[in-house]
Amino acid sequence: PTFGGWGIPMATDIAFALGIMTIAARQAPLGLVVFLTALAIVDDLGAIVVIALFYNTDLTVSALFLGLAAVAAAFVLGRFRVRFLPAYIALGLVAWLAFLQAGIHPTIAGVLLGLSIPAAADPEASLLHKLEHALEPWSAYAIMPIFALANAGVAISLATLDMTSPIFLGILAGLCLGKPIGIFGAVFVLCKVFHLQLPGNATKSQLAATGMLGGIGFTMSIFIASLAFTDSAMLDLAKISILSASILSGLFGTAFFKLQACFGGAGEKK
Template identity: 45%
Template sequence: MSTHRNLANELARRFTKLMGGEATSGILLIVVAVLAMAAANSPLADLYHGVFHHRLTGSPIARLDSLHAWINDALMAIFFFVVGLEIKREVLDGELSSPARRRLPVLAAAAGMATPAIVYLATAGLAEPAQRGWAIPAATDIAFAVGVLGLLGRRVPASLRLFLLTVAIVDDLGAVVVIALFYTAHIELGWAMAAVAILGALVTCGRMRIAYTSVYILLGLALWFCVLNSGIHATIAGVLLAFTIPLRPLRGDSMALRLEHALVPWNSYVIVPIFGFANAGVALAGSGLSGLFQPVPLGIALGLFLGKQAGIFAAIVASDKLGFAPRPAGASWIQLWGMAVLCGIGFTMSLFIGALAFPQHPLLVEEAKLGVLAGSLLSSLLGYAILRLPPPAAH
């Protein structure tokens, strides 16, 4: 167990050093968001939208009839595959591997998903279709939040960084469950049964300790295709596949760790930036920033900026004071508040859920993007400012 854990740590250390530190991916996402907004509000706007949404007549898969669909349904399946590998590693061999370790992160993540949803519904209302966006402000973007922490360097204690990562991973698992349960409109039973059969074959391969990565990749592609045609969002296949990949060493090699660390650079520096550029561009013409005060974008922005920090920070305080689980060692209450504020950076997963929430209402999708960008920007600026404050004097 310690062998593959040390291997993972060494690979992560080398990768971080190679890419110039953990702030790099967060900075890249900021640049991508700015470029997308600039493109959507420039003379290139028609070209920008045309590239991603123009119908692809020669697409080999009928359901993926645009570049935007290929990005959101195929490329993002790889993103969710890596998320699934991270969740599995943490649950079996990481910060979520024991009840004592997972109490506070799970409680904080649950409160950090429920409170933004309540704030959103209180602002946007319960009427259709607006109420379908309740889950948009419930997600935290790991790359963005950790990127901001990276800019702060040693001002942030290691325990706080680890806690934020753990909360964000639990948050991602919650978002996956939400997508599967609440954003699946209709299920094609035949395709769903075929997906279950393939998933069973993958589980069997894991139990038989089959060590050939190609077997899992081929079955994983078949699983993705069946899930895509079943009506369940195709990215769920990425998570299900990840859960079947062996973590324990096979022939001295941990397949899950090897795949995770091979794909992390592609996730951080290719897949997520492409997704961000394709989805973050929102036209401000006609509404300007005043459009932010419409019910949907305002509910999302307030959910991310106020709901996230309120839910997570309140959960930490209550847990510590009631003796349920102590707060992270070495972190002051001010620093914990700053960390909770940073969890309001929603970018990748929030944009993704926004597209799922309003498939028949493109105007609401654009409004949701504006709310996500506004709430994430406010959270990053305030969180950074709080964590820049000098640590309290030791007594």
């Protein structure tokens, strides 16, 4: 019954990970900050794809076809550089409702619609740039807090936390061990194979600390947990396990950044 939670440790919470990095590693290379941002975005996109493929209900082909047709129409508009925003909004609403009826989580419609909106090097000519800046305050100060609070609603008590449960152990291992090992290992191997520098010419210690911050799951992880577990007790345990693992990941990453700064981590071989 706990196997459905396998996707919970996938996502990295962008806001919390970057916030902690800003506080704990003020001297970290800018390239490392950019790397963590890109990593968190790709993690969330991957999580959305997993939600669409593995956490959906029975598929309705006709609704899926309608949703894909709406997304395709949005891509055609983007291809011809159409900058009439209401057209994209209308197609996005059709795609969102169609994906919902098809049994695919509608967040995937939002991701696809975002990819269809035309961008340009000149911010004044870029519809995507203008839309991003128009939505940024709504996203940062309204949508994200509401999303976080709505999905994190759980009574925190010692009785809720069962440290011997497969749910707790799996989430803890996935976020606190799997994420830093996977991030550091993948980047290190790719840099060796392709003879590249670490992101931002960072040290191995800085990369390891960044990998630890990648274990902060929170919002998207809690969202996946709500889809994975219908039993309220299991869901509450999953939520408090995510919170515990995210706090530990943040503490480990902060401590590692502080230690490598104190003991001259900047001088080690890259």
